[in-house]
Amino acid sequence: MPAHNPASFTVADGVEVPVPSAGEIWAVGAVILNRAGEAFAQKRSPDRRLFPDAWDIVGGHVEAGESILEALAREVEEETGWRLRCVRQLLGIVTWTGDDGAGLRHEADYLVEVDGELDTPALEWSKHSGYAWFGPDDLGRLKENRRTGEFLIHDLIARAVQVRAQDA
Secondary structure, eight states: OOOGGGGSSOTTTOOOOOOOOOOOOOOEEEEBBBBTTTTTEEOOOOOOOSSSSSOOOOOEEEOOOOOOOHHHHHHHHHHHHHHHEEEEEEEEEEEEEESOOOOOOEEEEEEEEEETTTSOOOOOOEEEEEEEEGGGGGGGGGGGTTTTTHHHHHHHHHHHHHHHHHHO
């Protein structure tokens, strides 16, 4: 897939965008809200090596030669069929080690807006078994199949839903 043109989406003033150092493994994540302020999450397939059968936000690894924001735009389109329209806010940068043996990763997670039909995402069905929209009353479901201390997705979505509620 060709690299995305960063000019095809906007970035809100003051949004931090890290620049990976040589040798670092980076991933990106996108929290997407609908008009009702609910956040999109997809359920990882039970046969995935990393975080099987867990809820996840849209995202993935930054590929060689790709910027953080190019990776964000590519992952949104690959995993949902939607197009990144605006990067609103950096929700956080975390460093973690997965249970897949790939080592230490850095991850930048963003609150974003997208263009596309939000009722019909084009999921990668080989990697995901379903999707849902999560509002304040649904957040507990994001902890399914996770151990205590593995609530990154829950915490990111809770923060984004809270930000949206405060802005409304």
